Amino acid sequence: AQRVTQPEKLLSVFKGAPVELKCNYSYSGSPELFWYVQYSRQRLQLLLRHISRESIKGFTADLNKGETSFHLKKPFAQEEDSAMYYCAPKGGKSTFGDGTTLTVKP
Amino acid sequence: DADVTQTPRNRITKTGKRIMLECSQTKGHDRMYWYRQDPGLGLRLIYYSFDVKDINKGEISDGYSVSRQAQAKFSLSLESAIPNQTALYFCATSALDVREGERTGELFFGEGSRLTVL
Numbered sequence: 001a002q003r004v005t006q007p008e009k010l011l012s013v014f015k016g017a018p019v020e021l022k023c024n025y026s027y028s029g030s031p032e033l034f035w036y037v038q039y040s041r042q043r044l045q046l047l048l049r050h051i052s053r054e055s056i057k058g059f060t061a062d063l064n065k066g067e068t069s070f071h072l073k074k075p076f077a078q079e080e081d082s083a084m085y086y087c088a089p090k091g092g093k094s095t096f097g098d099g100t101t102l103t104v105k106p
Numbered sequence: 107d108a109d110v111t112q113t114p115r116n117r118i119t120k121t122g123k124r125i126m127l128e129c130s131q132t133k134g135h136d137r138m139y140w141y142r143q144d145p146g147l148g149l150r151l152i153y154y155s156f157d158v159k160d161i162n163k164g165e166i167s168d169g170y171s172v173s174r175q176a177q178a179k180f181s182l183s184l185e186s187a188i189p190n191q192t193a194l195y196f197c198a199t200s201a202l203d204v205r206e207g208e209r210t211g212e213l214f215f216g217e218g219s220r221l222t223v224l
């Protein structure tokens with residue numbers, strides 16, 4: 001079964017500091033992973049997917065097959081980045097990670 | 107804009123009552139899903155449907171049932187609600203990305219239905 005784990009439920013950083021939200025996966029085959037974000041009072045939405053290798057809102061995520069990780073990074077956090085972040089395999093029938101609540105303090 | 111709509115948005119009910127949460131979408135997507143979100147437990151899949159005649163159990167289907175009335179509608183029912191079913195429920199859809207010739211796997215979520223069972 002495709003599984004991802006997010007070891008940190010809560011993460012707090014100051015504005016302007018780098019931030020890294022961790023995601024590890026443990027399944028065979030070629031993983032296709034996504035990051036979703038849920039801002040306060042908004043619905044879950046796709047942030048980025050590894051296959052597109054894009055930077056969205058300053059966030060990037062690289063698939064590291066050696067470490068089986070797909071960490072989400074941003075060099076300078078902003079207050080508007082405060083949200084719940086989920087790591088998930090491609091497709092809706094796979095289990096999401098437990099989520100990390102990021103708080104960016106002023 | 108094409109959207110995923112959930113009703114009701116909030117519901118308070120009593121133990122033993124039958125509850126239905128409805129999801130409709132105007133995206134034209136064929137795949138629909140129901141998830142449950144609990145604090146500290148993330149998002150867990152209850153049921154999913156790849157088309158009108160296809161219904162599949164997810165990770166936590168016990169105590170729930172679903173109905174895919176049409177491509178655009180996917181309802182979740184709690185036949186006899188119990189307090190530990192108090193949660194935020196999300197409907198989602200996904201579809202084939204014709205441009206890429208394969209499914210992108212991106213999910214599009216509704217705004218959620220908050221259910222409280224007393």
